[in-house]
Amino acid sequence: QKEVEQNSGPLSVPEGAIASLNCTYSDRGSQSFFWYRQYSGKSPELIMFIYSNGDKEDGRFTAQLNKASQYVSLLIRDSQPSDSATYLCAVSARLSHGGATNKLIFGTGTLLAVQP
Amino acid sequence: EAGVTQSPTHLIKTRGQQATLRCSPISGHTSVYWYQQALGLGLQFLLWYDEGEERNRGNFPPRFSGRQFPNYSSELNVNALELEDSALYLCASSAPGSGNTIYFGEGSWLTVV
Numbered sequence: 416q417k418e419v420e421q422n423s424g425p426l427s428v429p430e431g432a433i434a435s436l437n438c439t440y441s442d443r444g445s446q447s448f449f450w451y452r453q454y455s456g457k458s459p460e461l462i463m464f465i466y467s468n469g470d471k472e473d474g475r476f477t478a479q480l481n482k483a484s485q486y487v488s489l490l491i492r493d494s495q496p497s498d499s500a501t502y503l504c505a506v507s508a509r510l511s512h513g514g515a516t517n518k519l520i521f522g523t524g525t526l527l528a529v530q531p
Numbered sequence: 532e533a534g535v536t537q538s539p540t541h542l543i544k545t546r547g548q549q550a551t552l553r554c555s556p557i558s559g560h561t562s563v564y565w566y567q568q569a570l571g572l573g574l575q576f577l578l579w580y581d582e583g584e585e586r587n588r589g590n591f592p593p594r595f596s597g598r599q600f601p602n603y604s605s606e607l608n609v610n611a612l613e614l615e616d617s618a619l620y621l622c623a624s625s626a627p628g629s630g631n632t633i634y635f636g637e638g639s640w641l642t643v644v
Contacts (some may be wrong), residue, residue: 440566447630447631447632449631449632451635457637458621458635458636458637458638459574459621460635461632461633461634461635464632468590477544482559483557495635500577503573504572505574505632507631508576514632516579516586517562517564517579517581517586517587517625517630517631517633518576518579518589519564519576519631519633520576520629521566521573521574522573523572
């Protein structure tokens with residue numbers, strides 16, 4: 416089982432719709448969760464982070480975390496063609512003895528295509 | 532405020548040679564991270580430096596090494612280059628106490644021929 420799993424897509428949504436991106440992770444002890452956006456040929460850009468169960472909203476973006484189900488999602492409201500990119504989910508890793516580390520484990524990303 | 536800066540942007544090397552990539556973190560950030568992103572693959576963790584010390588290392592052979600300087604900048608060295616080392620090498624940094632909220636530079640494209 417991969418440590419962080421995402422559907423590779425492409426996820427195609429019409430302009431103005433809600434895009435829903437999902438991610439599951441294997442380490443129940445993970446504490447921090449991140450979403451990055453990566454345009455083709457560019458570096459990842461941090462969109463949001465979430466540490467606690469529930470929803471966290473920032474503008475058109477909402478991150479949702481359910482630690483019991485080991486599931487994190489990103490909702491993009493009023494999707495725009497400029498949102499077309501690969502969205503990377505990242506989860507904090509733990510050391511073998513359970514200690515904290517700043518290492519992030521990334522999923523392979525979901526390609527989002529917003530159709531005008 | 533300047534972001535994470537990396538150099539060179541592009542680098543072409545021959546198999547067996549050595550490559551050196553450089554990174555300057557965001558001002559005030561003390562931790563530097565290196566990730567490799569090969570074409571079509573996800574980001575793979577290489578190294579984490581904090582306060583000049585290597586804190587964690589990914590599953591890469593010893594020919595991947597690096598260091599962090601007193602000004603918190605960092606370099607990544609790849610010895611005995613192999614064709615499969617061709618990738619985008621991303622440097623990221625984080626501020627003290629921010630945990631693992633990391634910000635990436637634009638990356639260095641390494642091509643091994």
